[in-house]
Amino acid sequence: MPKRRDIKKILIIGSGPIVIGQACEFDYSGVQACKALRSEGYEVILVNSNPATIMTDPEIADVTYIEPLTTETIEMIIERERPEALLPTMGGQTALNLSVELAKSGVLDKYGVELIGAKLEAIKKAEERESFKRAVERIGLRTPRSVLVDSYESGMKAIEYVGFPAILRPSYTLGGTGGGIAYNMEEYKDSLIKGLKLSPINQVLIEESVIGWKEFELEVMRDSMDNVVIICSIENVDPMGIHTGDSITVAPAQTLSDKEYQRMRDASIAIIREIGVDTGGSNIQFAINPEDGSMVVIEMNPRVSRSSALASKATGFPIAKIAAKLAVGLTLDEIPNDITEKTPASFEPTIDYVVVKIPRFAFEKFPGADPTLSVQMKSVGEVMAIGRTFKESLLKALRSLETGDYGLTPMPGLSISKIKRELKIPSHRRIFIIAEALRRNMSVDEIYRATHIDPWFLHNIKEIIEMEERISSSPEINGELLREAKQYGFSDITISKLRRKDELSIRRLRCESYIKPVYRMVDTCAAEFVAFTPYLYSTYESPFYRVGSSRPCDLSEAEPSKRKKVIILGSGPNRIGQGIEFDYCCVHAVFGLKDLGYETIMVNCNPETVSTDYDTSDRLYFEPLTFEDVLNIVEREEPEGVIVQFGGQTPLKLAVPLEEYGVKILGTKPDAIDRAEDRERFRELLNKLGLKQPKSGTAKSISEAI
Known part of the structure; x- marks a missing residue:
């Protein structure tokens, strides 16, 4: 079916500021949509209020408005630009809600603007809880038993039918905003009042609990x-x-x-x-x-x-x-x-691989915040890892988080009674509690009863713990055991801690045993067809040998070119203090290097970003931003150098160890970076220059601080 010729101008509404539940994934989707529509010959009008986004760059849309996302502002833009269509599905809940308001208020009809991608009726059916419930039941499917309420009084009647525990789901909200789980009447009343207030149409679905499913x-x-x-x-x-x-x-x-x-x-x-x-x-x-x-x-x-x-x-x-x-x-x-x-x-x-996503939380920034996880979203970012197995992907994702955990970090200070209590409470550390419970010989069945996490996942975590024990208790770590550990997803630094050695000694042993990662392509088709876009992930596979050779064959699908090339290190997961603005910098670094004739290689682990789009850089490695993982890529690609300045604190921390290993760091020298980042060294510099500064000191322990 040919594309529509009756449309020439299309308006896209962005998602506005980064909030919990609506982050830079909508910058990614908005950029894709703008590029796709322009490639088909349409004129794109974009409105967004977030200047830290790639989508608000002048070259992404034909016309860009950085304006408040209100119906009044958008009506003025529609009146000025006269688009024939509005695409409401690329800017998250913000854009969807605004589009519904524009339609209901008559603005779209007034200016002859058509909703494309999702019609008003479809949006209402999906977003209004009672309409969705009726639609699902019409086709013979079940939803949890529920009642839609629009007032405090109707809510109090509904709980008599639904019973406790009850789930509260407000209509047209983002990231579960206003939602909650009520186990008693006091919790229910609080959640009901909040949900009715936060729903734009003052509707809350009171739903029977399916917790544990x-x-x-x-x-x-x-x-x-x-x-x-x-x-x-x-x-x-x-x-x-x-x-x-x-x-x-x-x-x-x-x-x-x-x-x-x-x-x-x-x-x-x-x-x-x-x-x-x-x-x-x-x-x-x-x-x-x-x-x-x-x-x-x-x-x-x-x-x-x-x-x-x-x-x-x-x-x-x-x-x-x-x-x-x-x-x-x-x-x-x-x-x-x-x-x-x-x-x-x-x-x-x-x-033909397994992908694991782990959310990134920021509870350390807010010591008074409740870390218990529920139906209202609390994470501020996420990481993604790709491997051949769940175990490998899980361990790669854990070290991508940049929380100091290179694996399932032991928690020896916890008593068994506390472990049993913590297992029942969903929290951002529960995966580590589960691992510790397995170390203390709790059974998979006992952990399942406490967490309701499927035994298949628990058995995989148990196998990781068993491998930990094999690594730490083996008289020596030979090539066979080391290869098996790497296939499980263990990092060099985790193995070094288990063996009480330094990380580089494990790396040397690994290289001497010809244990190196192979890079596989993400190709949408499990290798059925040739892939032309180098979107890569690492894994460790059983070696193949040519007859008469003691060195394994190179099975990598990464085929480095002979062109001049530069590696750019991305910013990793979003967190407070390091967000979308650093992805913006990385993407523009890629564009600048391409203009200079360099092949660009992006390394990042954040699935929400434009930098991890397969067509942003010439080659994309979806990998953790750690010394080991980056060095593996450097050795594979042999670039002119690595750029660390654009990804925020994440790559800056890698500058010194990479340079010490012989990797060329382009731009600001690692020593200069360290002098600016190290508080003590920076204080000494200011003293040397005779510049005034607040009185300060540096402590590495509580006793030093006192």
């Missing part, structure tokens, strides 16, 4: 010819009761039987058709009772989301780009796959 998500796309594809299945390691943005997740789903997956797939297709999203993508969430396999539908996002960004990076399928093209009338079979250059977007992605 397994949670899954499917990313689904549909075109105007009713073709539907499932892009990715995502499984939450944590059970229902924790916001999916705060849960460790894995793709593809690991613990579903084929029958369960096919049932969920069929349900997703039926839901997207019933809701009426006919030119774009949606995220649909399910819960499955582990006792009897019964399934309920939880909710649907009729737009690109945080999970869409994760699914895009996990599969190599650019959901926002494809959704933008579907919105202007193209069909899935008409849109080529950029990675293979042979298959269309109607081919569902197939992946």
Whole structure:
């Protein structure tokens, strides 16, 4: 079906400032949408209020407005620019809610602006809890028992029917804002008042609890010819009761039987058709009772989301780009796959690896904050890791977090009674509590009863703990054991701590034993077709030898070119003090180096960013930003040098150890970086220059501070 010719100008609304539940993933989706629509010949008008985004760069859209995201401002822009269409699905909940307000108030009709990507009726069906419930029931599917309320009085009547514990889900809110779990009447009253206040339409769904059930998500796309594809299945390691943005997740789903997956797939297709999203993508969430396999539908996002960004990076399928093209009338079979250059977007992605996402929290910045995780999102960022197994991906993701944990860090100070208590409380440290419980010989069954985390995941964590024991207790660490540990995902520094050696000695032993990572491509097709886009991840595989050779064959799919090249280190996970602005700097560094004729190589582990889009740099390594992982890439690529200045504190910390190992650091010298970053050295510099400064000192212990 040809693209629409009756549209020339399209308005896109951005997501505004970074808030919990709505971060730089919408900069990524907005940039993709702008580029996709312009490539099809449309004029794009963009409005956003966040100047730290790539999407507000002058070259991304044809016309860019950095203005407050209000209906009044957007009406003025519509009056001035006269777009024929508004794409509401790229700017998160903010853009979706504004688009609904513009439609309901008559602004869109007044200026003849059409909603594309998701019609008003489809948005209302998906976002208004009672409408969604009725739509799901019409197609023979179940939702948890629930009542929609719009006042305190109706809420008090509803709880008599639903009972405790109850889940409260306000309509049209972001990241579970205003939601909660109520175990008693006092908690319920507080949550009800808050939810009604925070819902833009003063509606809250009072829902029976399915806490402890397994949670899954499917990313689904549909075109105007009713073709539907499932892009990715995502499984939450944590059970229902924790916001999916705060849960460790894995793709593809690991613990579903084929029958369960096919049932969920069929349900997703039926839901997207019933809701009426006919030119774009949606995220649909399910819960499955582990006792009897019964399934309920939880909710649907009729737009690109945080999970869409994760699914895009996990599969190599650019959901926002494809959704933008579907919105202007193209069909899935008409849109080529950029990675293979042979298959269309109607081919569902197939992946031959495992992806793990772990959220990044900032509770250390707010000591008084409650670290208990619930249905309201609390994480400020996330990391993603790719490996051949869940174990490998999990350990890679843990060291990507930059919290000082290079693996499942032991917690010897915890008593067994405290461990048992902590297991029952969902928190950002529970994965470490589980590991410690296994070290103390608690059974998988006992941990499952406390956490409701599927035993499959617990057994994998147990195998990691058993490997820890083998590494630490072995009389010596030989090549065979070292290779097995690396295949599990253990870092050199973790192995060195278990062996009480230094990290470089483990690296030397590994290199002497020819144990090096191979780099595999994310190609959307499990190597069925040739991939032309170098989007890479590392893994350790069993070696293959040529006859008569003692050195293993090079199985890497990374084929370094002979061009002049530079590695740029990204900024890692978003956190307070290090956010989207550093991704902006990294992306512009890539563009600048390309203009100078250099091949650009990006290393980063944040799935929300533009820098980890497969077409931003010439080569993308989706890897942890650690000394070991970066050095492996440097040795593989042999660049002119590495740039560390644009990714914030994360790469700056790597500058000195990389230079000491012989890696050329471009730009500001590592010693100068260290002199600026080290408080004591900087104080000495100011004294030398005779500059005034507040009285200060540096302490490395409590006794020194006193």
